Amino acid sequence: MTDSPLRFRDDAPHEEPAVTLDAFLGQTNATAVRIEPGDDVRALLPHLGQLALVEVAFPAFRDGRGYSAARILREAGYTGELRAEGDVLVDQIVPMRRCGFDSFAPRTEIDSATLHASLSRYEHVYQGAADRAVPVWKLRHGQPRS
Amino acid sequence: MYQYDTYDQSIVDARVEEFRDQVKRRLAGEITEDQFKPLRLMNGLYLQLHAYMLRVAVPYGTLSGKQMHMLAHVARKYDRGYGHFTTRQNIQFNWIKLDQAPDILAELATVEMHAIQTSGNCIRNISSDQFAGAAADEVTDPRPWAELLRQWSTFHPEFTYLPRKFKIAVIGADEDRAAMRLHDIGIQLLTRDGRLGAKIYVGGGMGRTPFVAPEIKDFVTADDLMSYLEACLRVYNRYGRRDNIYKARIKILIHEIGAAEYARQVEEEFAHVKTLGIDPPLAELERISAFFAPPAFDADAPDTIDRSDPDFAVWVDQNVRPHKQPGYAIVTISLKPTEGIPGDASADQLDVMADLGTRYSFDELRVTHAQNIVLPHVRKADLYAVWQALDAAGLATANLDLIGDIIACPGLDYCALANARSIPVAQKIANRFADLGRQRELGELKLKISGCINACGHHHAGHIGILGVDKKGIENYQLSLGGSGAEDASIAKITGPGFDEDGIVDAVETVTNVYLERREAGERFLDTYRRVGMEPFKVALYG
Numbered sequence: 156m157t158d159s160p161l162r163f164r165d166d167a168p169h170e171e172p173a174v175t176l177d178a179f180l181g182q183t184n185a186t187a188v189r190i191e192p193g194d195d196v197r198a199l200l201p202h203l204g205q206l207a208l209v210e211v212a213f214p215a216f217r218d219g220r221g222y223s224a225a226r227i228l229r230e231a232g233y234t235g236e237l238r239a240e241g242d243v244l245v246d247q248i249v250p251m252r253r254c255g256f257d258s259f260a261p262r263t264e265i266d267s268a269t270l271h272a273s274l275s276r277y278e279h280v281y282q283g284a285a286d287r288a289v290p291v292w293k294l295r296h297g298q299p300r301s
Numbered sequence: 302m303y304q305y306d307t308y309d310q311s312i313v314d315a316r317v318e319e320f321r322d323q324v325k326r327r328l329a330g331e332i333t334e335d336q337f338k339p340l341r342l343m344n345g346l347y348l349q350l351h352a353y354m355l356r357v358a359v360p361y362g363t364l365s366g367k368q369m370h371m372l373a374h375v376a377r378k379y380d381r382g383y384g385h386f387t388t389r390q391n392i393q394f395n396w397i398k399l400d401q402a403p404d405i406l407a408e409l410a411t412v413e414m415h416a417i418q419t420s421g422n423c424i425r426n427i428s429s430d431q432f433a434g435a436a437a438d439e440v441t442d443p444r445p446w447a448e449l450l451r452q453w454s455t456f457h458p459e460f461t462y463l464p465r466k467f468k469i470a471v472i473g474a475d476e477d478r479a480a481m482r483l484h485d486i487g488i489q490l491l492t493r494d495g496r497l498g499a500k501i502y503v504g505g506g507m508g509r510t511p512f513v514a515p516e517i518k519d520f521v522t523a524d525d526l527m528s529y530l531e532a533c534l535r536v537y538n539r540y541g542r543r544d545n546i547y548k549a550r551i552k553i554l555i556h557e558i559g560a561a562e563y564a565r566q567v568e569e570e571f572a573h574v575k576t577l578g579i580d581p582p583l584a585e586l587e588r589i590s591a592f593f594a595p596p597a598f599d600a601d602a603p604d605t606i607d608r609s610d611p612d613f614a615v616w617v618d619q620n621v622r623p624h625k626q627p628g629y630a631i632v633t634i635s636l637k638p639t640e641g642i643p644g645d646a647s648a649d650q651l652d653v654m655a656d657l658g659t660r661y662s663f664d665e666l667r668v669t670h671a672q673n674i675v676l677p678h679v680r681k682a683d684l685y686a687v688w689q690a691l692d693a694a695g696l697a698t699a700n701l702d703l704i705g706d707i708i709a710c711p712g713l714d715y716c717a718l719a720n721a722r723s724i725p726v727a728q729k730i731a732n733r734f735a736d737l738g739r740q741r742e743l744g745e746l747k748l749k750i751s752g753c754i755n756a757c758g759h760h761h762a763g764h765i766g767i768l769g770v771d772k773k774g775i776e777n778y779q780l781s782l783g784g785s786g787a788e789d790a791s792i793a794k795i796t797g798p799g800f801d802e803d804g805i806v807d808a809v810e811t812v813t814n815v816y817l818e819r820r821e822a823g824e825r826f827l828d829t830y831r832r833v834g835m836e837p838f839k840v841a842l843y844g
Contacts, residue, residue: 192543217339217422219462223538226459230577244332246323246340253458266331272322277315279308281452282527283579284459291308292452292581295588 160238161259161270163252169208169236189240196224203233211256213241222254229255229285245269249277255285302365302665303448303592305413312455313410316417320344321403328400343461345391345419346402349717353397355405356419361429361447361471362390362668366659369666371412373651379405384651386636386644388708388759389468390428390668391419395715417455422463424454424534428470430478431633431669434593435677437625441490441497443473445590446526449581453527460534464541465549467534468506471499480670480786482514483507483762485551486533491520498522503533503563504555507756511792512552515560517567525571527580532570536563595626596663602628602680613688615737616699621684624677630684632662632676633669634691635698635706639731642724643709644672653694661687670759670786671708671747673701703740704748704813705731708759712752712769713776719752721769721776726750729806734813743813746826749784762786764827765812766793767805778805782812782838783830794835797843808842815841 160168173189174182180198187208190196199206209228211221225237238258239251245265252274259265280288305313320340327337341347345356357372364372372392376384379401380394387393397405409415419426427447434442450469454460460467470481473490481487487502498520505514521529537551540558555563604627608614622631634654637643646654654674658666661683667675679687691697700706707730710716712723727750734740749763753770760766766781777799784793800808813826815838820829830838 216336217462218543219422219460219464220539220543222459222462223535226535230573244336247462250456250458250461269322269326269331273319276319277456278311281312281455282457283577290579290581291312292585294308295306296582296584 161261161265162236163257164236166236168258171208173208173210190221190224192218192220194224196227199228199233200231203228203231203235206233206235208236208238209233210238210240210260213239213243216242216244216247222250225251225254225256226285245273249273253280253284253286253288302363303360303444303589309452310410310413313413313415313417316344316415317403317406317410320406324399324403339421339462342421343418343423344406345416346397346399347420347717349395349715350713351715352395353399353402354393354395354715355397355402355416356387356391356393357409357414357416358419358426359391359414359668360451361427361433361444362431362670363433363444364658364666364668365412366655366664366666368412368414369651369655369658371409371414373648373655375405375408376648376651383645383647385642385711386646386668386672386674388670388672388710388757389419389426390431390670391426392668393711395711420466421461422465422467423461424457424463424467424469427451427454428468428479428484428670430472430474431667431675432478432622432631432677433473433667434595435624435626435629435631436474436476436478437623438476439474439625440492441473442590442593443471443490444593445586446473446488446490446499447471448589448592449527449586450530453530460538463534463538464543465546465551467537467551469530475788477786477788477790478669480759480762480790482790483511483759483786484514486530487514488526493520496522499526501529501533504552504560505790506550506552507759507761508550509547509754509756510553510556511756511761512556513790513792514552515555517560517564523586524580524583525575528575528577529567529571531579532567532574535570535574536566540566596665596678598626598629598678599680600628603682604628606681606684610685612692612699613685615741616688616697617684619699619703619741620701626678628681630679630681632679632684632687633701634674634676634696635700636673636696637700637706637731638695638698639705639735640728643707643727646674650694650696653690653696657687657690671706673706699737700740702745702747704734704743704746704765704809705737705740706747707731708747708749708763710751710753710758712750712758716752718755719769720754720771721752721778723750723752723758723769726767726769726778726802726805729802730809733806733810743816744825746813747786748809759786760784761792762790763793764825764830765809767809770799772799776802778802780805780808780812780842782835783827785827796835796839811841812838
C-alpha cells in the first residue's frame with residue numbers, strides 16, 4: 156500500500172484507525188469504520204453525523220459492491236471522507252469518484268500521469284450519480300453545468 | 302435513426318483515446334493481462350482460440366448504410382474479409398490484432414459506432430425488436446426507449462463491476478421478436494389510461510440454469526423508468542451472488558429469494574432513488590423520438606406485388622412480412638445459406654446490403670437476434686429489384702423461420718469457452734434439409750445450437766435445441782424440444798441421452814418425422830409438441 160491516501164479533499168486526513176462495522180455498531184464513540192463487501196452499509200445511516208471516515212474495502216477489483224455502498228452513503232447525506240481501500244486500479248478511480256469516493260488507498264501504487272490523464276478524459280457524462288457532474292440530458296434541456 | 306450530438310460524440314471519442322491508452326499500457330507491460338482483461342472486455346475485445354475477437358455494438362440492432370459500409374471496411378482492412386452477426390444483434394470480427402484495435406475503434410467512431418460494453422460484467426448492448434417502427438402490430442416504437450437506456454447505461458459508474466453480465470431488451474409490440482423474457486430485464490412498452498409506460502420482467506436468461514423472467518412490475522410510467530431500473534440494478538449489485546460465477550446472474554438471485562421479495566426490495570429502493578432526480582425529463586424522450594419519426598413514405602405506393610417469377614414468389618412468401626404502411630413491406634435477408642456459417646457475411650455482402658438499405662429502405666438496416674439482416678421499409682414495387690440484387694450476392698436464401706434458419710454460436714471453431722463445434726452441425730442439418738420444399742412443408746421451426754452450456758446459441762429457446770457437450774473427450778450433442786423465445790416463451794426439455802455428430806442430424810430428422818405424422822391442421826412443430834408431449838418423440842428416438 157502507498158504511504159498516504161490519494162485524497163480529493165481539503166481537510167486533514169483522519170487519523171483514527173477504522174473499526175469493523177460490527178465493532179462500530181457495538182460501541183458509541185468510534186469516528187472511523189471499515190465496510191467489507193458483504194456488509195450492509197445502511198446500518199451506518201443512523202450514525203452518519205459522528206463519522207469522519209468510512210473506508211470501503213475492495214479485496215478484489217472485480218467485486219463492485221463497494222460502488223453501491225458509496226452511493227448509498229452519499230445519497231443519505233454523508234459528507235465525511237469516503238475511502239476506497241485495497242485492489243483499486245487506476246481505471247477505476249473515475250467511476251469511484253462518481254460514486255462519491257474522495258480518498259483512495261490502493262494496494263498497488265497508481266501512476267500519477269495515467270491518473271491525471273484519466274481524470275480529465277471525459278468531459279461529459281450520461282447519468283447523474285453522487286458527484287457534481289451534470290448529465291448531458293440536463294445540458295440538452297437548458298440546465299447549466301455546475 | 303438516432304444521430305449523435307456533440308455530447309454523444311465527445312463521449313465515444315474519449316473512449317477511443319482511453320482504450321488506446323489502456324492498450325499502450327498493456328503492450329508496455331505496465332498492467333498485467335489479469336488487470337487488462339476487464340478493461341478490454343468492457344470494450345468487447347476477447348482473447349479467443351486463435352486471435353482477438355472484437356465485438357462491435359449495434360445498439361438495438363439498428364444501422365445506417367454508412368455504418369454497414371464501415372463494417373465492411375473493418376472486415377477487409379483488419380479481419381479476413383468477413384464478419385459474424387450475433388444473437389445480441391451485434392457483429393464480431395474474429396481475427397483482430399490487439400495493437401490495431403484502437404484504430405478500429407477510431408474508425409468506427411467516425412460513423413457513430415463503438416464497442417462499449419459489448420462484454421464484461423456490465424449492462425450490455427440494449428436489444429430490441431428488429432421490426433421496430435415498421436411492424437403492423439406495434440403499440441409504440443421501442444427504439445427511443447432503447448436509446449435512452451443506451452445512454453443511461455453507458456459508463457454507469459455504479460454498475461460497471463456487477464456480479465455478472467446484464468442484458469436488457471425492450472419491445473413495443475404484442476409479438477415478441479426479441480426473446481424479451483429471456484433477458485435479465487425485459488421491458489414491454491404499453492399505454493395505460495392514455496399514459497405511456499412499461500411492464501417489467503426480471504430474471505430471465507439462458508446459460509446453465511435457464512429461466513423465463515417473471516413479471517415484477519405491472520406498470521412503470523415513462524418518467525419513472527430510469528429510477529426504477531437503477532433500483533433493480535442496485536439490489537442486484539448488492540445482493541447478487543459473487544461466490545460462484547455460475548450462480549451470479551440475477552436470475553439466480555430471483556430464484557433464491559423469489560420474485561415477490563425481489564420486487565419488494567426494488568420498490569423500497571425505488572422510493573429512495575426516485576428522490577435523487579436522475580430521471581431525464583420527458584422532453585429528452587421526445588428529443589430522441591424525433592429521430593425515429595416515420596420516414597417519408599410514398600402514400601401512393603402500389604400495394605401489389607408481381608409474383609410472376611416463381612423463385613421470387615417463394616422468397617416473398619418466406620422472407621417478407623407485412624408493414625404498417627400500405628405499399629411497403631419488411632424484408633429479412635437470411636444469412637443462413639445451406640453451405641454457410643450462420644450469421645456470417647463477407648465484406649462484399651455487407652456492402653451490397655448497405656447499398657440496398659440506402660437505396661430501398663430509407664437508409665436503414667437492422668440486425669436480428671436470429672443473426673439475419675432486415676430492410677425495414679421497402680416499397681412493394683421495389684421488392685423484385687431488391688431480390689435480384691440479393692440473389693446475385695448469394696443473399697436470397699428463402700428460409701426465414703424455417704429449419705434452415707439455424708441460430709448457432711461460433712462454437713469450438715472459434716470460441717475459447719466452447720466444448721463442441723456448432724457450425725459443422727448446423728451445416729450438416731442444413732444440408733439434410735437442403736430441399737426448400739421440404740423445409741416449407743415443415744413450416745416454422747426454430748432450431749438453435751450452442752457449443753457449450755453458456756447457451757449463446759439460445760438452444761433453450763429452440764423449438765428444437767441442440768447443446769454440444771464434451772463427453773470424455775468426444776463431442777456429444779444433447780437434443781431438446783419445446784423451447785420458445787417468443788411471446789409464448791418456454792424452456793426446451795432434453796429428450797434423453799445425447800448423440801454423436803451424425804446421430805444428432807438423424808435425431809433431428811426423426812423428430813420432424815414425428816411432427817409430420819402427428820400434426821393437426823395449422824399446427825407448427827412447437828404446437829404439436831405442446832399438444833402431444835415428449836413421449837412420442839422419445840419413442841421414435843430411443844425405441
